[in-house]
Amino acid sequence: DTGVSQNPRHKITKRGQNVTFRCDPISEHNRLYWYRQTLGQGPEFLTYFQNEAQLEKSRLLSDRFSAERPKGSFSTLEIQRTEQGDSAMYLCASSLRTGGAGETQYFGPGTRLLVL
């Protein structure tokens, strides 16, 4: 169990550019979640996958955001035409779907995005 990994750890970009982040979940986990955390706030849910199917998207996820998990393993989150308000920490988490109420999500270290 190597944990959830995210790349890159930091990204600085100019307004209007596109960025893509990658998340590698714990290997046997079939669920993968994306959250966004701004300074002084708790993480906010963006979207999640079960295997390759995207099951839910938050209203926070504007048309400029897209997430994929093509083979049910790693996932990418792309932000097109970045805006300064997109500056945040983007967190990925994974879990093993058990059907139990206490299913635990394990978080990666996050990708910190700064849009200039």
Add this chain to the structure above:
Amino acid sequence: GNSVTQMEGPVTLSEEAFLTINCTYTATGYPSLFWYVQYPGEGLQLLLKATKADDKGSNKGFEATYRKETTSFHLEKGSVQVSDSAVYFCALKSSGDKLTFGTGTRLAVRP
């Protein structure tokens, strides 16, 4: 909708002091409740959880009891250490599968 309210920080304590971080929630149905901790420079880690009323979650000397009647899940520790300095997040998972987090409470423990 679901929401979690935590006491505002920072909380500053001396080593070996008693810790309480308050957490209350609003949720549909019967949520599961969690405390996550974020140490400086690290990712979120699950500290403890409880899945039904009157359950007590515990780990590393921390405890929290799921109180349905007061919709609360307060975090306690009898004797804090400098190494407990971190940001603590209360969270819930209700009918959906996503977590809803509070804003976090920063704890600083002085030697």
